Amino acid sequence: MRPIPVDDPTDPRLAPYTAMRERDLVGREGRFIVEGEVTLRVMLSEGARFRAESVLLAPERMEGLAELLADRPEGVPVYVAAKAVMSAVAGFPIHRGVLAVGLRGAEPSLALPPAPAPGLVVGLVGLTNHDNVGGLFRNAAAFGADGVLMDAATCDPLYRKAIRVSAGAALTVPFARLPDGAALLAFADAHGLVPLALSPAGRETLTDLTPPRRALLLLGTEGPGLPRELMARARTIRIAMAPGFDSLNVATAGALALHHLAAGRLG
Structure with missing residues (x-):
């Protein structure tokens, strides 16, 4: 034509x-x-x-x-x-x-390999910045995550700028939207995923964490972070930083965490 x-x-x-x-x-x-x-x-x-x-x-x-x-x-x-x-x-x-x-087609769903196969999913809670969402989709693709889950408040990964920032990963990485953080935790429970909440207030340091075979990495918006009630039901992790500083861009923090969690799956 x-x-x-x-x-x-x-x-x-x-x-x-x-x-x-x-x-x-x-x-x-x-x-x-x-x-x-x-x-x-x-x-x-x-x-x-x-x-x-x-x-x-x-x-x-x-x-x-x-x-x-x-x-x-x-x-x-x-x-x-x-x-x-x-x-x-x-x-x-x-x-x-x-x-x-x-x-767009029909609203997509997220299918995972059944346990005990390895599984890694990124969970986004309240992320309203298209650059961060696009960056996290790019990270998910780079480190071989099986997909991305989003709550209702997270912005559309098919927004023009999010697609561009993701280098097209938003068009290839499987994703699905659920109502809220509680629904993401229910998904984790149903699929045998260990929920890991990334926060400066996390109880465990990322580098000391032995990556679970199947995990849901939960990331919240910069500033407020993840809801307290969600963190109370997850295993909380933090990234060690220089004294007096505890803040990273969420896409950067997500990349570090995904690299650690996916280390055994990468070539």
């Missing part, structure tokens, strides 16, 4: 891309936006969990992506528009010249 040129920002075929910045936070009728070459390549790869509906490119990006687009799934149109047109559609200046619309 040849690329389809579009020179009118009001063309109805570009409607899913309209006013991206304003509409990203509230969803797009089962759609989401992917931005940039790295995430487009992930979206069109065999490992992606979501299907592309269309691609929108600036003309100068066509040559470098020609081979990728030639192998795209049947029925995925590629629209080509000047950056000025793309910017008018999106509602802000487009610099990368690469956009795509993905289809």
Whole structure:
């Protein structure tokens, strides 16, 4: 299928891309936006969990992506528009010249290998920063976690910026959303996962912890951290730091903890 040129920002075929910045936070009728070459390549790869509906490119990006687009799934149109047109559609200046619309499909669930096989899941509680959520999905992919669970308050990992920060991992790492922290603990109990709550107030030091064979790593928002009632029902761990300092960005702290917990699974 040849690329389809579009020179009118009001063309109805570009409607899913309209006013991206304003509409990203509230969803797009089962759609989401992917931005940039790295995430487009992930979206069109065999490992992606979501299907592309269309691609929108600036003309100068066509040559470098020609081979990728030639192998795209049947029925995925590629629209080509000047950056000025793309910017008018999106509602802000487009610099990368690469956009795509993905289809969410049914609300995903998280399937784990049954015990006694090893298992490692990341649990996010109250994380409302898209950079942190994207970073944690990237960490989960890098250290071979089986998936990510989120409570209702955690932001959407398919928000455009979260996907970009995750380097596309939000499109490949299995995830599911549960109502609250108690539901995450119930999931851990049902699947034989040891709940590990990461907090500066943790009773055990991460480096002294023998990684459980199956674990749920719980991470809370920066500042308030994990709810006290959730920590009371979990094994609490902390990362040792220099005297007088006990704070790390949650994505950084999560990376350190995941590396330690996954050490026996990494090549």
